[in-house]
Amino acid sequence: MDQSRAPIMEALENFKDMRIVPFDVPGHKRGRGSPELTKFLGQQCMTVDVNSMKPLDNLCHPTSVIREAEELAADAFGAAHAFLMVGGTTSSVQAMILSVVKRGDEIILPRNVHRSVINALVLTGAIPVYVNPQMNDRLGISLGMSVADVKAAIEKHPSAKAVLVNNPTYYGICSNIREIVRLAHAAGMKVLADEAHGTHFYFGENMPVSAMAAGADLASVSMHKSGGSLTQSSFLLCGPSMNAEHVRQIINLTQTTSGSYLLMVSLDISRKNLALHGKEIFRKVVDLTTYAREEINALGDYYAYGSELINGDTVYDFDTTKLAVNTLDVGLAGIEVYDILRDFYDIQTEFGDLGNLLAYVSVGDRERDLERLVAALADIRRRYKRDKATLMRQEYISPQVVAGPQEAFYADKKAMPLEESVGRICAEFVMCYPPGIPILAPGERITRDILDYIRYAKEKNCMLLGTEDPEVNNLQVIRGVVSPE
Structure with missing residues (x-):
C-alpha cells in the first residue's frame, strides 16, 4: 500500500476548501463561537475540529477515508486489521479484553498490568489468573513473565480463554512473547498484548519483536507515546484469527460516537511518518x-x-x-x-x-x-546525596487475591481508615500514577506490607489515585468480610 498517503488529512484539507456553513456540532462553529479558545489553540486547529459527515466518514462504521486509514495502519503494523482509537490505550485495552472474555471466563496475565486491564475485568466479570512476576531486587522492579510460569498457569487453568502479555513493561522489560504465543495457541487460547510502550517495535531496527510479528491475536498500541500522535490516540491491532467486525462492535460499546478528527488525523499522519521514516x-x-x-x-x-x-x-x-x-x-x-x-x-x-x-x-x-x-x-x-539506609526498594508487592475484581468492586462496601483495614478485602484501586499499576485492586487482601508501601509512597509525595478518598486516608473495603493474614 502507498504509505505516503494520509486519507483523513486529505479529506480534511478538501473539507476546508468546501466553505461549508456549519449547522451541526461542535457548537463553537469552526472557532467563531469561542474566540479565546481559538486564540489559544489556533484557527487551523479549530477549523478541523469537526463532526462526522459523509465526506469525512464515521469512526463507528467507516466506509471511506477512515476505512482507508485503518487499512494503511494495518499494513504498516503488519496486522490483519487496525482500529483508530480515540479513548487512549485504556479504551483499546478494554476493547481487546472484552472481545475475548465474558463473565466467569479466566484470563492469564501478569499482576503488574496497567489499571485499564483490571478495569476491563471489572466490566466483564472475567476472573484473573495472575502470574506473579519475578523481581530484580537491586532495582526494585518487576520483570517479565517466566515461560515456565505461563506454562504452569495454562496447564492448571486449561479452560482459560486468553493470555495477556506486557510488551514491554514501563521499564523496557520484554517477556518471551513468541514462546508464550506458541504455548497459548497450542492450548486454544488467544494472546493479547499491551503494547502501550512498544509502538517503535514495529518500525525501528534491532528492536524486540512486536506482538503482531510474534503471532499475537490482539495488541493495543499507544501511538501517542513513542509514535508522535496526539495524547489519547492509539491503535488496536488484530491478527488474522480475529473477527474484525465483531471487535468493532465491542469497541462501539464504549468508545465515543463523536470521534475527534484532531486525534484521528494525528494517528493518520504519525503512521505515515513512521512508515516512511x-x-x-x-x-x-x-x-x-x-x-x-x-x-x-x-x-x-x-x-x-x-x-x-x-x-x-x-x-x-x-x-x-x-x-x-x-x-x-x-x-x-x-x-x-x-x-x-x-x-x-x-x-x-x-x-x-x-x-x-x-x-x-x-x-x-x-x-x-x-x-x-x-x-x-x-x-x-x-x-x-544522602544515606540510602531508610529507602524502600520494591515497586511491586505480590497480591493475595480473595475475590474477583467485579464481585469486589460492586460488593456492599464501607470506608475504613488505613490503619484499621489490615485483613480486609479491598473494594477499590490504589495506585501510583504514572505508571498506573495497582498496588491494590478490588478483591485483594489488605496486608501490613501493602499499608507500609502506601504510607511510604505518601511520604515520598507519589501521586496516589484510584480511591474514593482523595487523601488516601481511608480505603473502601467489602463490608463484614475479614480475611486474616
Whole structure:
C-alpha cells in the first residue's frame, strides 16, 4: 500500500476548501463561537475540529477515508486489521479484553498490568489468573513473565480463554512473547498484548519483536507515546484469527460516537511518518538513549540499566529506547528525583517510583535535551546525596487475591481508615500514577506490607489515585468480610 498517503488529512484539507456553513456540532462553529479558545489553540486547529459527515466518514462504521486509514495502519503494523482509537490505550485495552472474555471466563496475565486491564475485568466479570512476576531486587522492579510460569498457569487453568502479555513493561522489560504465543495457541487460547510502550517495535531496527510479528491475536498500541500522535490516540491491532467486525462492535460499546478528527488525523499522519521514516527516527532515539545511559552511569551512584539485564527468560529482551535510571544509591527515591528535576531544573520526566526514574525519549527529543538532563542529575547528586539506609526498594508487592475484581468492586462496601483495614478485602484501586499499576485492586487482601508501601509512597509525595478518598486516608473495603493474614 502507498504509505505516503494520509486519507483523513486529505479529506480534511478538501473539507476546508468546501466553505461549508456549519449547522451541526461542535457548537463553537469552526472557532467563531469561542474566540479565546481559538486564540489559544489556533484557527487551523479549530477549523478541523469537526463532526462526522459523509465526506469525512464515521469512526463507528467507516466506509471511506477512515476505512482507508485503518487499512494503511494495518499494513504498516503488519496486522490483519487496525482500529483508530480515540479513548487512549485504556479504551483499546478494554476493547481487546472484552472481545475475548465474558463473565466467569479466566484470563492469564501478569499482576503488574496497567489499571485499564483490571478495569476491563471489572466490566466483564472475567476472573484473573495472575502470574506473579519475578523481581530484580537491586532495582526494585518487576520483570517479565517466566515461560515456565505461563506454562504452569495454562496447564492448571486449561479452560482459560486468553493470555495477556506486557510488551514491554514501563521499564523496557520484554517477556518471551513468541514462546508464550506458541504455548497459548497450542492450548486454544488467544494472546493479547499491551503494547502501550512498544509502538517503535514495529518500525525501528534491532528492536524486540512486536506482538503482531510474534503471532499475537490482539495488541493495543499507544501511538501517542513513542509514535508522535496526539495524547489519547492509539491503535488496536488484530491478527488474522480475529473477527474484525465483531471487535468493532465491542469497541462501539464504549468508545465515543463523536470521534475527534484532531486525534484521528494525528494517528493518520504519525503512521505515515513512521512508515516512511521510522527506521531513521528510532535509530536516532536509540543513539540518544545510549549516549545518555553511558553519561549517567559515568556520574556514579545512578544506574541507567539496559540490555545487560537480559537473562533469556524473565528479561527475554530489553527495549533500549527506555531511559530508566535507578536512584537508590544516591539516597533518593525515584519520585524525589522526579520532583527535584521538575521543581528546580524545569525538566519533566515521565515518572518516578520508589527507586527509579523514567525519562521517555522519542521522536521529538534532541541531544541538547539529554545533555541538560545529565547535567541536572549530576548536580542533584552533588547537592542532595544522602544515606540510602531508610529507602524502600520494591515497586511491586505480590497480591493475595480473595475475590474477583467485579464481585469486589460492586460488593456492599464501607470506608475504613488505613490503619484499621489490615485483613480486609479491598473494594477499590490504589495506585501510583504514572505508571498506573495497582498496588491494590478490588478483591485483594489488605496486608501490613501493602499499608507500609502506601504510607511510604505518601511520604515520598507519589501521586496516589484510584480511591474514593482523595487523601488516601481511608480505603473502601467489602463490608463484614475479614480475611486474616
